[in-house]
Amino acid sequence: MRVDHVGVAVRSIEEALGFYRDRLGLAVTHREEVAGQGVRVAFLARPGAGEGEAEVELLEPLGGGAVARFLEFRGPGLHHLAFRAVDIAGAMAGLKAAGLPALEDAPRPGARGRRVCFLHPRRAHGVLVELVG
Ligand code: CO
Secondary structure (H helix, E strand, C coil), rough: EEEEEEEECCCHHHHHHHHCCCCCEEEEEEEEHHHCCCCCEEEEECCCCCCCCCCEEEEECCCCHHHHHHHHHCCCCCEEEEECCCCHHHHHHHHHCCCCCCCCCCCCCCCHCCCCEECHHHHCCCEEEEECC
């Protein structure tokens, strides 16, 4: 699996773009509200980046939810590390068989119409891991 993106929890995407886009020179590749996860997201990549290049995902809470709680308790910062799985259901099954079940029983809708699941940090050396199908 390759790294798909790194998720960063922020209080305001617009404010965060002042750094990631305007200072680092990354380009916004996608914006979306993912209602099922209670967040608004913006993806950024190197300008001209091709398919398969790792991105940064800024996550801003819409209201309550896991990202809102993360910000409340820990403040803005690194939130998750996402890997691209060619076969997400197969990857989930393999991890479950190894005693590493995902938080979900089945992949759920994520940004860009992709299917995603998450592994709790206690099962992944302190990092919330997202698999992206
Ligand atoms: Co993500």
